[in-house]
Amino acid sequence: MRFPFLTRSDRPTASPYTRRMDLTPQRVNDLVATAFPATTAMGFACVELGDGSAVARLTCDPSEARPGGIVPGPTVFGLADLALWFAVFTKIGFEPMAVTSDMTIHFLRPAMADSLLARCNLTKVGKRLAHGEIRVWEEDGDPERLIAFASGAYALPDAKGDAST
Amino acid sequence: MRFPFLTRSDRPTASPYTRRMDLTPQRVNDLVATAFPATTAMGFACVELGDGSAVARLTCDPSEARPGGIVPGPTVFGLADLALWFAVFTKIGFEPMAVTSDMTIHFLRPAMADSLLARCNLTKVGKRLAHGEIRVWEEDGDPERLIAFASGAYALPDAKGDAST
Amino acid sequence: MRFPFLTRSDRPTASPYTRRMDLTPQRVNDLVATAFPATTAMGFACVELGDGSAVARLTCDPSEARPGGIVPGPTVFGLADLALWFAVFTKIGFEPMAVTSDMTIHFLRPAMADSLLARCNLTKVGKRLAHGEIRVWEEDGDPERLIAFASGAYALPDAKGDAST
Amino acid sequence: MRFPFLTRSDRPTASPYTRRMDLTPQRVNDLVATAFPATTAMGFACVELGDGSAVARLTCDPSEARPGGIVPGPTVFGLADLALWFAVFTKIGFEPMAVTSDMTIHFLRPAMADSLLARCNLTKVGKRLAHGEIRVWEEDGDPERLIAFASGAYALPDAKGDAST
Numbered sequence: 001m002r003f004p005f006l007t008r009s010d011r012p013t014a015s016p017y018t019r020r021m022d023l024t025p026q027r028v029n030d031l032v033a034t035a036f037p038a039t040t041a042m043g044f045a046c047v048e049l050g051d052g053s054a055v056a057r058l059t060c061d062p063s064e065a066r067p068g069g070i071v072p073g074p075t076v077f078g079l080a081d082l083a084l085w086f087a088v089f090t091k092i093g094f095e096p097m098a099v100t101s102d103m104t105i106h107f108l109r110p111a112m113a114d115s116l117l118a119r120c121n122l123t124k125v126g127k128r129l130a131h132g133e134i135r136v137w138e139e140d141g142d143p144e145r146l147i148a149f150a151s152g153a154y155a156l157p158d159a160k161g162d163a164s165t
Numbered sequence: 166m167r168f169p170f171l172t173r174s175d176r177p178t179a180s181p182y183t184r185r186m187d188l189t190p191q192r193v194n195d196l197v198a199t200a201f202p203a204t205t206a207m208g209f210a211c212v213e214l215g216d217g218s219a220v221a222r223l224t225c226d227p228s229e230a231r232p233g234g235i236v237p238g239p240t241v242f243g244l245a246d247l248a249l250w251f252a253v254f255t256k257i258g259f260e261p262m263a264v265t266s267d268m269t270i271h272f273l274r275p276a277m278a279d280s281l282l283a284r285c286n287l288t289k290v291g292k293r294l295a296h297g298e299i300r301v302w303e304e305d306g307d308p309e310r311l312i313a314f315a316s317g318a319y320a321l322p323d324a325k326g327d328a329s330t
Numbered sequence: 331m332r333f334p335f336l337t338r339s340d341r342p343t344a345s346p347y348t349r350r351m352d353l354t355p356q357r358v359n360d361l362v363a364t365a366f367p368a369t370t371a372m373g374f375a376c377v378e379l380g381d382g383s384a385v386a387r388l389t390c391d392p393s394e395a396r397p398g399g400i401v402p403g404p405t406v407f408g409l410a411d412l413a414l415w416f417a418v419f420t421k422i423g424f425e426p427m428a429v430t431s432d433m434t435i436h437f438l439r440p441a442m443a444d445s446l447l448a449r450c451n452l453t454k455v456g457k458r459l460a461h462g463e464i465r466v467w468e469e470d471g472d473p474e475r476l477i478a479f480a481s482g483a484y485a486l487p488d489a490k491g492d493a494s495t
Numbered sequence: 496m497r498f499p500f501l502t503r504s505d506r507p508t509a510s511p512y513t514r515r516m517d518l519t520p521q522r523v524n525d526l527v528a529t530a531f532p533a534t535t536a537m538g539f540a541c542v543e544l545g546d547g548s549a550v551a552r553l554t555c556d557p558s559e560a561r562p563g564g565i566v567p568g569p570t571v572f573g574l575a576d577l578a579l580w581f582a583v584f585t586k587i588g589f590e591p592m593a594v595t596s597d598m599t600i601h602f603l604r605p606a607m608a609d610s611l612l613a614r615c616n617l618t619k620v621g622k623r624l625a626h627g628e629i630r631v632w633e634e635d636g637d638p639e640r641l642i643a644f645a646s647g648a649y650a651l652p653d654a655k656g657d658a659s660t
Binding site: 035036038039063064065066067072073074075077078081096099100101102103104105106107108109110164165 | 200201203204228229230231232237238239240242243246261264265266267268269270271272273274275329330
């Protein structure tokens with residue numbers, strides 16, 4: 001799936017990080033594998049990109065599971081965080097310098113699947129922050145039966161590439 | 166450091182998980198290493214226990230660092246989550262079935278140290294939930310210069326050992 | 331709009347608060363006006379009920395507005411909180427004893443309208459907690475242009491009517 | 496109590512909102528009463544200011560109480576929000592344009608007192624955001640017996656006075 005980078009009227013058009021590019025899940029995975037090889041090695045991947053949305057997958061590592069085969073909470077958090085990062089890419093291009101500002105997660109049910117999916121829908125892309133909500137479910141299960149619900153914000157780099165808050 | 170388990174009048178005294186036991190950081194680390202070996206292997210440890218408080222340490226793994234040597238956000242989240250879990254132990258004993266219900270984290274600065282510390286202070290221990298706040302800082306840095314601030318709740322098992330919410 | 335109360339298999343059917351009743355927005359408003367007259371007097375109302383969802387309206391009081399006619403943040407929070415409460419009613423009946431356990435809100439834009447709407451969709455109804463996400467927008471504006479995004483949990487009363495956590 | 500405005504090296508010193516001024520609780524209350532008369536009328540006041548900390552008081556209005564004399568959750572939220580705002584003043588001066596970016600609150604116990612206090616301690620003051628944690632308790636009760644715990648961030652105006660995120 002391809003999509004053009006979408007210019008937002010409420011963002012500075014000359015910002016160096018609003019690079020127009022043809023992002024696809026494969027291209028994101030290639031970029032992540034190069035810049036963040038540990039993320040790829042941990043089983044995380046981008047599987048879908050929309051306009052302000054993204055789906056990330058975690059292929060679970062049984063050796064890291066909790067007793068009973070439960071996926072650790074921080075790993076679920078990491079998946080939600082990644083889905084938000086991918087969704088931000090669809091608005092500002094691939095941006096390694098975008099960093100999580102805050103995240104709230106509710107763990108709704110234990111996750112015991114071979115793989116999890118997380119869908120992020122951005123709720124706002126502003127000058128400084130992009131905010132989104134993320135739902136996590138088991139890939140072979142009911143997408144309405146949520147493992148976790150998260151929401152949070154990414155700090156966007158300014159014209160100098162500085163995302164510190 | 167040793168401390169007696171403290172009975173709280175606002176908890177059911179006959180609950181099977183209020184096991185009186187002499188918890189020490191070493192004993193917690195031994196229990197975690199047995200029940201959750203991946204947690205130990207990832208460099209997490211308990212270094213201090215108080216009455217409703219705990220300090221957890223993360224010895225950072227350079228191979229998992231982000232570019233620039235930055236500790237990944239989900240790893241910082243995991244450290245905060247662990248400190249809350251340890252603090253809960255000081256009120257109800259070692260309880261593998263206590264699960265995170267919700268957590269909010271603000272990432273305040275990038276972490277670039279060899280090791281991080283997280284201190285949790287419980288703010289309430291109720292019948293169903295234990296709530297606490299957690300501060301994360303670099304071990305060789307200023308404890309007031311926070312890497313992250315988190316707060317959240319653990320769901321406590323009921324008399325039947327059920328912590329599902 | 332009328333809808334039957336929906337029994338959930340994952341809740342104790344004999345619980346005294348799972349009263350089957352025909353809830354409508356008007357009936358909720360009548361019950362709220364009787365039990366919580368201040369809420370009604372402040373301009374809050376229920377305008378829609380679904381199966382696990384609800385819409386609440388705030389008719390803004392200009393005398394309470396901030397300079398520039400901006401609706402105060404805590405008032406927006408109150409509207410989101412109310413929408414979650416109403417959505418909980420659609421699962422367990424009118425329940426004055428259900429209390430907010432936690433809520434996270436991101437204020438995305440200033441609200442300057444005569445009235446605001448908040449839609450809550452429940453993401454889980456468990457034994458102890460009901461969790462939902464809430465979107466707030468200006469009634470005469472674009473529903474996608476969010477004023478605030480919130481998520482949180484209500485503590486549900488147990489068989490003895492006790493919702494303390 | 497008087498305190499000098501404290502210059503922070505990590506903030507732009509020429510920013511128009513870093514006005515050096517002698518802030519006292521009385522002066523803050525006077526400024527709030529002028530700019531936000533509804534806030535004063537609702538019983539909110541500043542009672543203490545420190546370096547990066549503040550205490551706010553709510554004199555509860557019985558006519559707005561929930562059944563049983565319980566202070567409404569949104570009112571408690573408003574008190575926490577105000578304490579954070581006051582604490583921000585101690586770093587950047589009185590700043591009506593500083594707006595809440597996000598807030599998470601856990602309601603830990605019902606509040607049934609004539610007045611509540613909320614203490615905010617800032618955990619970071621950055622270029623864009625000030626983050627703090629807030630504890631709420633009953634004025635005539637034990638300060639350790641918390642009614643609510645909150646944390647959140649204020650968006651700070653930039654050099655042009657723009658705090659939109």
